Structure formats: C-alpha cells, structure tokens
Amino acid sequence: MLEKTYDPQSLERHWYELSENQGLFACNPDASSNPYTIMMPPPNVTGSLHMGHALTFTLQDVLIRYHRMCGRDALWQPGMDHAGIATQMVVERQLAEQGISRRDLGREAFVEKVWEWKEQSGGTILHQQKHIGASADWQRSRFTMDEGLSEAVKKVFVRLYKDGLIYRDKRLINWDPKLLTAISDLEVEQREVKGHMWQLHYPVEGSSEVITVATTRPETMFGDMAVAVHPDDERYRHLVGQNVCLPIVGRVIPIIADSYSDMEKGTGAVKITPAHDFNDFEVGRRHGLELLNIFDQHAAMNENVPADYEGLERFDARRKLLAALGECGALGDTEDTVHAVPHGDRSGVPVEPWLMDQWYVNAAELAKPAIAAVRDGHTRFVPQRWEKTYFEWMENIQPWCISRQLWWGHRIPVWYGPDGTVFVEETKEAASAAAKTHYGRDVTLDQDEDVLDTWFSSALWPFSTLGWPGRTKELNRYYPGDVLVTGFDIIFFWVARMMMMGMYFMDGKVPFRDVYIHALVRDEFGQKMSKSKGNVLDPLDLTAKYGADALRFTLVAMAAQGRDLKLSETRIESYRNFATKLWNAARFLEMNGCISDKGAPPPIPETLHEPVNLWILSELNTTIRKISTAIESYRFNEAADAIYHFVWDRYCDWYIEFIKPVLKDSAECRHVAAYVLAQLLKLMHPFMPFITEELNAKLFGSDALLITAQWPVASHQADDNTNLHIVTDIVSEIRMIRAEMNVPLKALPILQIAGADARIQAVITAMQPSVCRLARLSDIVFSDSDFEKGTARSSLHRFEIGLPLAGILDFAVEKARLEKEIKASEAEASKLAAKLGNEGFLAKAPPAVVAENKRRLEQENTRIDTLGSALKRVIAEM
RNA sequence: GGAGCGUUAGCUCAGCGGGAGAGCACCACGUUGACAUCGUGGGGGUCACAAGUUCAAUCCUUGUACGCUCCACCA
Numbered sequence: 001m002l003e004k005t006y007d008p009q010s011l012e013r014h015w016y017e018l019s020e021n022q023g024l025f026a027c028n029p030d031a032s033s034n035p036y037t038i039m040m041p042p043p044n045v046t047g048s049l050h051m052g053h054a055l056t057f058t059l060q061d062v063l064i065r066y067h068r069m070c071g072r073d074a075l076w077q078p079g080m081d082h083a084g085i086a087t088q089m090v091v092e093r094q095l096a097e098q099g100i101s102r103r104d105l106g107r108e109a110f111v112e113k114v115w116e117w118k119e120q121s122g123g124t125i126l127h128q129q130k131h132i133g134a135s136a137d138w139q140r141s142r143f144t145m146d147e148g149l150s151e152a153v154k155k156v157f158v159r160l161y162k163d164g165l166i167y168r169d170k171r172l173i174n175w176d177p178k179l180l181t182a183i184s185d186l187e188v189e190q191r192e193v194k195g196h197m198w199q200l201h202y203p204v205e206g207s208s209e210v211i212t213v214a215t216t217r218p219e220t221m222f223g224d225m226a227v228a229v230h231p232d233d234e235r236y237r238h239l240v241g242q243n244v245c246l247p248i249v250g251r252v253i254p255i256i257a258d259s260y261s262d263m264e265k266g267t268g269a270v271k272i273t274p275a276h277d278f279n280d281f282e283v284g285r286r287h288g289l290e291l292l293n294i295f296d297q298h299a300a301m302n303e304n305v306p307a308d309y310e311g312l313e314r315f316d317a318r319r320k321l322l323a324a325l326g327e328c329g330a331l332g333d334t335e336d337t338v339h340a341v342p343h344g345d346r347s348g349v350p351v352e353p354w355l356m357d358q359w360y361v362n363a364a365e366l367a368k369p370a371i372a373a374v375r376d377g378h379t380r381f382v383p384q385r386w387e388k389t390y391f392e393w394m395e396n397i398q399p400w401c402i403s404r405q406l407w408w409g410h411r412i413p414v415w416y417g418p419d420g421t422v423f424v425e426e427t428k429e430a431a432s433a434a435a436k437t438h439y440g441r442d443v444t445l446d447q448d449e450d451v452l453d454t455w456f457s458s459a460l461w462p463f464s465t466l467g468w469p470g471r472t473k474e475l476n477r478y479y480p481g482d483v484l485v486t487g488f489d490i491i492f493f494w495v496a497r498m499m500m501m502g503m504y505f506m507d508g509k510v511p512f513r514d515v516y517i518h519a520l521v522r523d524e525f526g527q528k529m530s531k532s533k534g535n536v537l538d539p540l541d542l543t544a545k546y547g548a549d550a551l552r553f554t555l556v557a558m559a560a561q562g563r564d565l566k567l568s569e570t571r572i573e574s575y576r577n578f579a580t581k582l583w584n585a586a587r588f589l590e591m592n593g594c595i596s597d598k599g600a601p602p603p604i605p606e607t608l609h610e611p612v613n614l615w616i617l618s619e620l621n622t623t624i625r626k627i628s629t630a631i632e633s634y635r636f637n638e639a640a641d642a643i644y645h646f647v648w649d650r651y652c653d654w655y656i657e658f659i660k661p662v663l664k665d666s667a668e669c670r671h672v673a674a675y676v677l678a679q680l681l682k683l684m685h686p687f688m689p690f691i692t693e694e695l696n697a698k699l700f701g702s703d704a705l706l707i708t709a710q711w712p713v714a715s716h717q718a719d720d721n722t723n724l725h726i727v728t729d730i731v732s733e734i735r736m737i738r739a740e741m742n743v744p745l746k747a748l749p750i751l752q753i754a755g756a757d758a759r760i761q762a763v764i765t766a767m768q769p770s771v772c773r774l775a776r777l778s779d780i781v782f783s784d785s786d787f788e789k790g791t792a793r794s795s796l797h798r799f800e801i802g803l804p805l806a807g808i809l810d811f812a813v814e815k816a817r818l819e820k821e822i823k824a825s826e827a828e829a830s831k832l833a834a835k836l837g838n839e840g841f842l843a844k845a846p847p848a849v850v851a852e853n854k855r856r857l858e859q860e861n862t863r864i865d866t867l868g869s870a871l872k873r874v875i876a877e878m
Numbered sequence: 879g880g881a882g883c884g885u886u887a888g889c890u891c892a893g894c895g896g897g898a899g900a901g902c903a904c905c906a907c908g909u910u911g912a913c914a915u916c917g918u919g920g921g922g923g924u925c926a927c928a929a930g931u932u933c934a935a936u937c938c939u940u941g942u943a944c945g946c947u948c949c950a951c952c953a
Contacts, residue, residue: 190950214953270953385883396949488948557901558891573902581915588913645900652913739907745910835934838933844933
C-alpha cells in the first residue's frame with residue numbers, strides 16, 4: 001500500500017543507484033540501434049553547481065532519457081573542465097589564507113595542490129549532478145587535463161603550428177595586472193566607471209601655441225609618441241609636421257595627421273600612446289612610431305618614466321602627475337564623465353593593453369568552414385536567431401590569444417634552443433630530436449613556461465572525449481553529436497571554437513547537428529544569480545525541500561525557447577503538488593484493485609463498452625503525440641504543459657471521477673485506468689524519473705525499469721467519437737448553477753433534459769451514474785414537457801436542461817444569472833454575425849473556417865432563444 | 879555607435895493570422911473514503927502605442943515609446 005504522500009528523499013537515491021548500478025546509463029558501442037549523442041558541457045571544477053547547471057543538465061537528461069526510451073543507443077558524455085584561471089584563483093586564494101603564495105610553493109608543488117583540490121571539488125559536482133537525476137555515462141567521464149585529452153591538445157597544437165595556423169606574435173594583448181597573465185578579448189568585460197576627462201596642454205615647439213588633448217588616463221602621457229589630428233582639420237593643419245614637448249617629461253614628439261582622429265570628439269587632437277592602446281598601436285604602426293612601455297607587470301610605472309614616478313602604482317602615478325601638471329599650468333578643464341573601462345572578467349581589475357610575445361590561433365582561417373557549415377545547414381541553431389549572433393562574431397573574428405601566464409593548464413608544447421630557435425613537437429623527446437637535427441648536436445632545451453587557454457582544450461571536447469586522435473570505434477559511432485545544449489553566454493567561448501576545431505580535425509564534419517540555446521536562470525526579480533548578490537538558489541537545497549522531480553519539472557516547464565528564466569519557489573511548489581497528485585491518483589487505483597501483477601496490456605478499442613474509456617485513450621494518444629513532437633523540436637515547456645494537463649485535468653479531474661461509481665463492477669474500467677496510468681508514467685519518466693520508477697515498481701510489480709521502457713506510441717485506432725464533451729459540459733453547467741444558487745450538497749435534484757436527440761440521449765444514458773454523482777443528481781429524465789415552477793434552466797449544444805429547485809431557487813439570482821449568460825451570448829453572436837455578413841470573408845476565408853463560424857453562430861442563437869424564454873418564465877414566476 | 883530581444887490577467891510567463899491561456903495570488907463554497915501538497919465555481923486583460931498589409935491582426939510589416947542583453951568604444 002502506498003503511503004499517503006510521496007517522500008522523495010527516501011526514494012530518489014534508491015532508484016538512481018539501482019539504474020546506475022545496472023549499467024543503464026551506459027552507451028553500447030556494439031549495439032545495432034542508432035546512436036544518440038549529447039556532449040555534456042563540462043562544468044568547471046571550481047566549486048559547486050548552480051541553477052544554470054541544474055537547468056542545462058535537466059534538459060539534456062530529458063532528451064537522453066526520451067531517446068533512450070525510443071530505442072536509441074544513448075551516449076551522454078560527461079566530464080569536467082580544468083578551468084585554468086578560475087581554478088588557479090580558487091587555490092591561490094585558499095593558500096593566501098594560510099599566508100602562502102604560489103611562488104612560495106613553486107610550480108610543481110602548486111600544481112600538485114590544484115590536483116588535490118580538483119579531486120575534492122569534482123566529487124562535489126558529481127554528487128550534485130547525480131542528485132538531480134542526470135543519467136550520464138559516468139564510466140566514460142573525462143577531465144580536460146587527463147592523459148588522453150592532453151594528448152589531443154598537444155596533437156592539435158603541433159598540427160596547427162605546422163599548418164601555419166598557430167604562430168607566435170608580438171602585439172598588444174590584454175594584460176591582467178592582478179592575475180599576471182594575458183587574457184583573450186572574450187575574457188575582457190567593459191564596465192561603466194565614473195571618471196574624469198582631463199585636458200592637457202602640450203606646448204608646440206618653437207612657438208607660443210599649445211595643442212590641447214583630452215584624456216581619461218593622463219598617466220599614459222609618459223608613453224605618448226605623437227599627437228594626432230585629422231588631415232582635414234583646419235584648426236590644426238598648420239601644426240602638422242611640427243613637434244610638441246611633453247610637460248614634466250620634456251620629451252619631444254611629432255604632430256601627425258591621421259584619420260583615426262575624430263574632429264568631433266574632445267578637442268580634435270588626440271594623444272597617441274602606441275604601447276598601451278589598441279587604436280594608438282595601429283596609428284603608431286602606420287606612422288612608424290616607437291613603442292614605449294611604461295608599466296611593469298603589476299601595472300606600476302617602470303623605469304621608462306621620470307625617476308620620481310618609477311614604482312608608483314598606476315592610479316597613484318595619475319594623482320601625482322595631475323598635481324604636477326596643475327602646477328606647471330599644463331592642465332586644462334576637467335569634466336566628470338562616465339566611460340567604459342575594460343576589466344578582467346575573473347580578476348575584476350582594469351586590464352592594461354601591453355606589448356608582449358604570445359601564441360595565437362589564426363581564427364579567421366579556421367572560422368571559414370565553421371561559418372559555411374552553419375550557413376549550409378549542417379549545424380542548426382535552435383532558436384534559429386542565434387545563428388546571427390554566431391555569424392556576426394565569426395565573420396569579425398580576431399586572432400585568438402591562447403597563451404596564459406599561469407601554472408594550471410596544458411603546458412604549451414614548445415621548446416626553445418639556446419639561440420631561441422623554436423621547436424614545436426608533441427613530446428620533449430621529439431623536440432630534442434628535432435633540435436639535434438637542427439644544431440647537429442645535443443642541446444639543452446627549455447620548454448615554454450606558459451599554458452594554454454582553457455577553451456583550447458574545451459574546443460576539442462566533442463572528439464577528444466571519444467578517443468581522438470585514436471581512430472576509435474566510439475569516435476566513429478558517436479561523432480558528430482546530435483545536439484549541443486547550452487546557454488548563449490558561451491556561444492563565442494565554446495560553441496564557435498568547437499565548430500572550428502571539429503571542422504578542421506574531423507575531416508570537415510561538424511561536431512553536432514543541432515545547437516539548442518536555452519534561457520539563463522535568474523532569480524524571481526530577474527537578477528542574474530550570483531554569490532555576491534546572495535540570491536543564489538542551490539539546486540541541492542531545492543531538491544531537499546521539494547524533491548528532484550519537482551525541481552526538474554519546474555525547469556522544464558519554464559524553459560521556453562530563448563528567454564530569461566525567472567525561478568521562483570512557488571512554481572516549484574506547484575509542481576511538487578503535481579507529483580503528489582500523480583501519487584494519489586496511483587494510490588486510488590491501488591485501493592480499488594485496478595492494478596494487477598501482470599501489468600496492463602493495451603486495451604483493444606473495439607472491445608470497449610464505456611465511452612469514457614475510449615475517450616481517455618484518445619486523450620492519451622493526443623498527449624503522446626504532443627509530447628513526442630515537443631521534445632523533438634526542443635519545446636520543452638510544451639511537453640511539460642501537455643503531460644501536466646493530461647494528468648491533472650483529464651485523467652484525475654474527469655476520468656477518475658467518471659469511473660468512480662462503476663469501478664467496482666467494471667473490469668474494463670479497472671483495466672483501462674491501469675493501462676493509462678502505466679503509459680503516463682512512461683511519458684512522465686524523462687521529466688520525473690524518480691516518482692515514476694517508484695510507482696511503476698510498486699503498482700505494476702515489474703522488475704524492468706522505466707528508464708529502459710519503450711516510449712509509448714500513439715495508436716491509430718483510438719480516435720474519440722464518444723462526444724464526451726457533451727457530458728462534461730452538462731456537469732460543469734450544473735455545478736455552476738449550484739454554486740451560484742448556493743444549492744446545498746445534500747440536495748439531489750432530478751435533471752430534466754428537453755430537446756435531446758437519440759444520439760445525445762445515448763451518450764448521456766451510458767454515463768448516467770457518473771453524471772449523477774459528479775453533478776449530484778438523483779436521476780436524469782428526458783422529457784420535452786415543460787419544466788415545473790422554480791426550475792433553473794440552461795441551454796447546451798442543441799438541448800435544454802432544467803434543474804428543479806423549488807424552495808431553493810432564488811428568482812432574483814436566477815434572473816441575473818440568465819441575463820448575464822444571454823448578454824455574453826449576444827455579444828458573441830453579434831461578432832459572429834458581423835463576420836458572416838462580410839462578403840470578403842465568405843469569399844476568401846477557408847470553407848472550414850466559414851462553416852465553423854456558422855455553427856457557432858447557430859449555437860449562440862439557440863442559446864439566446866432558450867435562455868430568453870427561460871428568463872421570461874422566471875420573471876413570470878417571480 | 880552596431881546588433882538583437884522584450885512589452886499579453888495583480889505577479890511570473892506561454893501562445894501567435896480565424897473562438898484571449900497557464901501557474902501563483904485573489905473571492906465564494908466545500909473534508910462526499912485517492913489527494914486540503916485538495917475539490918467545485920467565480921472575478922480579473924481595448925494582448926504598449928500608431929499606421930499599413932489582409933476577408934480577418936495579440937500574431938505579419940513599418941514607425942514610436944519604454945525596458946533588457948550582446949558587441950564595439952579608456953580623446
């Protein structure tokens with residue numbers, strides 16, 4: 001016997017472990033069935049999962065479980081990402097609490113510490129993933145730094161280098177002065193910052209004129225190499241070719257003409273600091289300007305500035321310089337301003353453009369086939385509009401800076417000879433051999449100190465996890481993946497790069513056919529969840545409180561395509577209630593002997609006698625179709641909506657209520673009730689895996705788990721011809737009258753139906769016990785004779801119903817009720833009449849639409865007539 | 879500056895060329911043996927605004943207003 005309420009805590013772990021231990025999450029590379037592959041975006045090993053993870057893993061799990069049930073050989077490839085910067089920061093912070101820096105430890109010992117932390121953190125994440133029911137093939141789990149994936153990284157680096165697509169270059173990079181590493185453009189975020197716009201007066205050499213430039217960063221004056229004005233700018237034309245003398249510094253720099261200068265902006269004259277500004281760098285290159293670096297790695301002033309500034313932190317230097325400029329009269333107007341300042345997305349400090357040697361990927365070249373693949377439809381974005389975002393970025397892609405001055409990550413497979421000659425090989429041995437050939441003798445090589453951008457290894461995920469560079473069975477079978485499920489925030493970071501690498505290394509084959517971009521989870525006020533805001537909902541807390549099934553269902557129900565998802569607890573609560581509803585429906589069946597150990601074979605529609613059974617089978621069919629279609633087109637919310645309403649509205653509120661009076665005597669009803677429950681447990685399984693397994697086992701006593709059950713197929717036979725809606729309409733109408741009239745529950749009037757044809761009489765008669773129970777009637781009679789005094793009346797379809805309520809009926813209330821109904825029908829009728837009076841409509845609208853409107857108009861008119869005469873009677877009886 | 883998205887019931891959101899929907903909240907009645915984590919009934923919306931296309935517009939087009947996001951931008 002089932003307990004009164006469902007208790008998730010005691011059952012979730014049981015069912016999860018049982019299915020995992022039976023190996024039911026595993027793919028089978030030797031299967032004859034078609035594979036279905038999802039590459040799980042590997043979470044960072046930096047702590048714990050948030051609601052965004054819960055969403056993405058739930059959606060993927062729904063897809064995996066659905067396709068597994070459809071008979072596909074499902075591979076959900078899991079794993080974790082080493083997350084270079086993020087992870088190194090976490091461990092460094094932990095060390096800092098003990099007063100240790102990573103340099104104290106040294107590279108090797110530090111990396112050892114990170115590995116230790118990875119083991120611990122990775123365990124937490126895995127625990128969370130399992131808790132929400134993720135049925136990934138955990139045996140195949142990979143880590144971006146494990147041996148095989150590291151091999152893949154080296155292979156890719158070397159091949160791209162030898163193909164000329166990876167190269168070393170000296171150019172401006174985004175330097176993070178806190179983390180002390182270069183970062184890519186994508187890791188820079190612009191933040192609006194309050195600041196000032198200062199005007200600086202630079203005296204023109206050999207003249208009394210000054211040229212005024214404006215800047216938000218006066219300290220970069222130390223690195224100024226020119227002042228640029230627009231070639232067409234009349235104000236400055238006579239000064240082009242002359243020099244100015246930098247205040248304080250005394251260095252002399254030229255005034256140049258360059259169209260980069262914008263006449264409208266500032267004073268129209270702009271200082272050029274080629275070593276510390278991306279635009280200025282380009283200007284400098286055009287004019288052959290030198291680059292003067294004025295910062296050290298901490299963004300403090302270096303030896304290239306006047307001695308009394310050397311060593312000052314950048315903002316201290318700014319203050320000191322402003323004071324000095326003020327004193328010598330070189331400082332002009334100051335304005336408050338708000339401007340965007342580039343910050344490191346991890347460190348949160350302003351980054352400095354800095355001139356350095358770094359390694360780059362020629363992304364523009366790799367992007368070409370990746371763009372074409374989407375253009376030609378080999379990979380499809382869902383929703384499609386994200387393609388535009390993808391194209392936009394890919395078509396303007398910049399060289400990808402892949403080297404990082406970190407310790408945690410894939411060490412760059414590059415060795416330098418004594419004279420700096422570069423050897424790029426997969427192993428030190430190979431590099432040494434190459435060096436020996438080059439030098440003609442054995443030499444000592446130094447490996448590049450840097451590591452690769454985390455996303456470099458992530459980009460290989462779709463094939464590296466399948467054993468590439470080996471030509472494995474798995475690679476052959478599971479690549480390309482069927483769908484990648486992720487949020488739009490990493491289209492650039494990850495999706496685009498997997499496309500590029502996949503196309504290049506997998507013989508032009510895309511890494512996945514579909515990219516489903518889902519919403520981002522926000523809190524109920526629409527704020528992004530973040531630790532600093534304190535609005536983070538921990539998936540584990542919520543599963544503890546409401547059960548994993550409820551959380552999963554909520555996420556699926558709210559996952560409408562491509563929007564923010566505002567999560568609120570009341571919504572989760574409502575789906576927890578939904579689980580309870582299902583539980584209790586099952587409990588009702590159990591109590592009434594509907595469940596036999598043999599399970600429930602499919603009923604044969606031709607042999608059924610009860611209209612309600614045909615009806616529910618038909619509704620089940622419709623629901624199967626809706627859910628299958630919705631999942632296959634990634635409309636998860638529609639799938640959730642379909643099953644929710646089928647279970648609650650159709651199955652519980654109508655079907656079970658209908659069969660209650662006849663259940664004891666009707667084996668047919670017991671059978672169909674059980675069969676439909678068995679089917680809907682399957683339909684719900686991808687969304688609510690735990691409660692469905694529990695009910696399936698308890699009620700149907702089967703050893704076979706739902707996770708491997710066959711997905712229900714809609715049968716063609718069970719189309720509804722029962723006109724059950726006539727009966728539900730009668731019940732609803734009577735309930736409404738009773739409610740409005742405050743008819744006591746104990747009153748069981750006899751319903752009189754007038755004007756019903758034989759077909760309608762048959763339907764009602766077949767359902768009579770149910771109708772009487774649901775509408776609380778003592779009997780139903782068909783009679784066209786006039787209703788007695790004090791009868792509440794209504795009109796449905798083409799017949800009239802009368803509910804004799806002598807002694808109860810309040811004539812004033814009844815009059816008001818009828819008037820309201822008539823008014824509503826008249827409004828509807830006049831709209832329909834207007835439409836049908838329009839010749840354009842009659843001529844051009846599809847015939848089915850015209851017919852439907854005519855039918856509705858007739859129905860409304862009948863209703864108006866019937867209710868109108870009922871109203872006259874009421875008035876007469878008052 | 880460039881691009882995209884949104885504006886539908888009190889709140890959060892679906893829908894999307896032919897009868898305005900859900901969940902929650904609200905009001906009334908109700909514990910009749912599956913379920914109060916419930917049942918029944920009800921109230922509540924000129925689908926932001928304007929013009930256009932169409933027989934027909936919440937839905938398509940254009941414009942306006944407001945809000946949001948991404949990209950670019952340290953004069």
